[in-house]
Amino acid sequence: MATWQSDPELENKVKRATERISENMHIVANEPSLAFYRLQEHVRKALTPMVDRRVEVTKLQYELQGRCYDVEYAVSALKAMDNAESTLKSVQDMLKNAIFLKQQLKYEEARRKKPETNSVYKRLSAHITLDLPELPELSDVVRETANRVESMMSNARHNNT
Known part of the structure; x- marks a missing residue:
């Protein structure tokens, strides 16, 4: 029988190998x-922020879509206003015409209401100075008569014109 001699260095190398x-x-x-395990760990850490971002992106998408509708509505309103130019021009012309007519009416009204400064009674009474005693009945009668004469003169002038 052969004896094997053990080599400690060889045994150490074999053991390490x-x-x-x-x-x-x-x-x-x-x-x-x-x-x-590493994949599960990564998914568990990254999934929550990713879902939050996705929810935020969806919310922003709805808001953006609403704002796009608003812009489209504003553009259509502006186009409609552009089409209304002829109508607005017509309204402007009618307003100018109404203002002109109102001014004419006001002028005619002022001309008709102009006080008569050339009244015969007033011219005559300016030259007459009488010292009459204070008689209340007489002064009322004189005033009434003066008013009647003045109105008759006005009517006669208007009928002549």
Whole structure:
């Protein structure tokens, strides 16, 4: 029988080599589990912020869509105003005409209401100075008669014109 002599250095190298092979076999055997664990960890950390961002983007999309509708409505209103130019011009012309007619009416009214400064009674009474005693009945009668004469003179003038 042959005797084997043990070489401690060789045994040490064999032991390290078998440990490395065993470790590598363990890593290769468990690598898919580790990869799935890392994926799960990444998804768990990244999913919540991603969902929050997606909700925010959806909300912003609805707001943007509403603002687009507002802009489209404003543009159509402006186009409608452009089409109303002829109508507004017509209204402006009618307003100018109404103002002119109102001014004419006001002028005619002022001309008709002009006080008669050439009244015969007034001209005559300006030259007559009488010292009459204070008689209340007589002054009322004189005033009434003066008014009647003045109105008759006005009527006669208007009928002549």
